[in-house]
Amino acid sequence: MSIQTKTVKAKTVAIVGGGCAGWSLAARVDQLSANTVTLYLKEETNPSHNWGFWQMPWLSDALSKKRAMWNSWQIITDEGIVTHHSRNHAYCSITSDDWFDWCQKRFHSAATTTEIIRLPVTNTDKNMLMTSNHKKRYDLIYDSRPPKADKNILLQHFKGLEIKTSIPVFNSKAAVLMDFRVSQENGIHFMYVLGYDQYTALVESTFFSTSPHREEVYDEAIRDYLSRIYNVTSFEIVKSEKGIIPMGDVRPKDQNPFLYSIGSNAGAIRPSSGYAFSFIQKQITQFLDRQTKPTNPHKKHDLMMDLIFLEVLKSHPEKAQRLFFKLARALNGDSFARFLSGEANIKDYFLVINSMPKWLFINQAVRVIIEKWKRIAKWA
Structure with a gap:
């Protein structure tokens, strides 16, 4: 045909x-x-x-309709804080x-x-x-x-609250993309915080696991986080959002x-x-x-790297925040934005690969290749 x-x-x-x-x-x-x-x-x-994105050439229309933009963003773990800056690729x-x-x-x-x-x-x-x-x-x-x-794959599932506080607590100059200073008992878990001004922010509880949680799990996580990190116990909920994304x-x-x-x-x-x-x-x-038919926008080697990375997260969820921290620390703002937007160059790839524990990823890579060959053999 x-x-x-x-x-x-x-x-x-x-x-x-x-x-x-x-x-x-x-x-x-x-x-x-x-x-x-x-x-x-x-x-x-x-x-x-809300949808987040880094400023890229194909997003000029979206950029004109953005709600907010940050030239700095952070990855936070118990180990420390990595802060990135970029004038070329702002987070929007x-x-x-x-x-x-x-x-x-x-x-x-x-x-x-x-x-x-x-x-x-x-x-x-x-x-x-x-x-x-x-x-x-x-x-x-x-x-x-x-x-x-597919069944049993990791899901990125979340609930976010846009809130207003009576005191100025949020940083409107830097977006918090991942804050791992939360309980990890229900899966890989972090908070995502976009400060629109000192009083208003989107605070989102995000999990990586194979199934979503009851709604109160996200709500309790957000309230506990606001209380511990921002000393906020009362706030106005402007609106809420939730979603599930297959990984x-x-x-x-x-x-x-x-x-x-x-x-x-x-x-x-x-x-x-x-x-x-x-x-x-x-x-x-x-x-x-x-003027061609639509195709997958991701590079094949990006998809292979993602597949191996996800297998590592599934097998070793306790290492997640350490891996994200090392990745963020190895890159600057421009390279981090390029990598997550599918525009990494050779130097960016080298820095990403060099930041990861070699034997852990080699072991998972071998497993991924074996599974692929099994699938091919099954349908041959």
């Missing part, structure tokens, strides 16, 4: 899903060179949440509401004819989409629906080969760290600029 890879010849295009990837592509419909573009949305309410935060609002305005003001069908896609058949009350064929279909994750192999739930997967459905989430927003924008920019 031959699948068309050039988007320029598609007269009718459908985008399935109204999450980050769906709306991000919808905002750039005029680059699809189509006569009509239809966006399929599920009628559901998604609370606003954008709200999903602000991004979706911008995308919707771009979609509705496009020169291309656009329409929205507010019904979930229930089934597909080659290049046909079906809902509860209609079906229609398209020349090209982009599928941004959430993927299926490993994912694949589309719909295996229809006529669909072009985008976003997390096409592996945009970086297995070891997430940062889906940045990689989704990178993926969309790449395939639109090249």
Whole structure:
């Protein structure tokens, strides 16, 4: 079967899903060179949440809509504090509401004819989409629906509270990306703190483990952290957010080969760290600029390094904060931002590899290679 890879010849295009990837592509419909573009949305309410990213060339649109920006950030463990600075790659935060609002305005003001069908896609058949009350064929279909994750992989799961305090306690000059000064009894655990001003911050309890926790686990962790680290026992909750991100192999739930997967459905989430927003924008920019079908935005060696790193974390969770601390200490702000944004150079890779315990990673690398060969042999 031959699948068309050039988007320029598609007269009718459908985008399935109204999450980050769906709306991000919808905002750039005029680059699809189509006569009509239809966006399929599920009628559901998604609370606003924050996406973090480092300033990179493909994120100029997001940069203009950012809520806040920090030229410094920190990794904190019991061992110490690593503070990075960067003028070239500031750490930024954008709200999903602000991004979706911008995308919707771009979609509705496009020169291309656009329409929205507010019904979930229930089934597909080659290049046909079906809902509860209609079906229609398209020349090209982009599928941004959430993927299926392998069982027993690590999950990054979190709950965050945006809070206001009556006293000035937060550092609005430096984002705290990881603070490991919290209990580790329920899995690899750290706090993520974005100080918008001295009184307002997003405080997020994040775990790496194979299953999410009860909501009160995150709430109690946040309250204990605020009390111990900031001496804050009372505060106003402005809003909350939560999520689960798979840290490993994912694949589309719909295996229809006529669909072009985008976003997390096409592996945009970086297995070891997430940062889906940045990689989704990178993926969309790449395939639109090249006029080709969407591909995984990550380099193969990055994915292999991530796979080995995740196996180390699963086998030795007690070493997690030490590993992150050593990694952060080995890099400066620019190299750290490049590495986590998929733009590392040879020197960055050397520093990353040199910072890790060699035999531990070699042992896990051998296991990963053996498992890959077993899978190949199973399907041969």
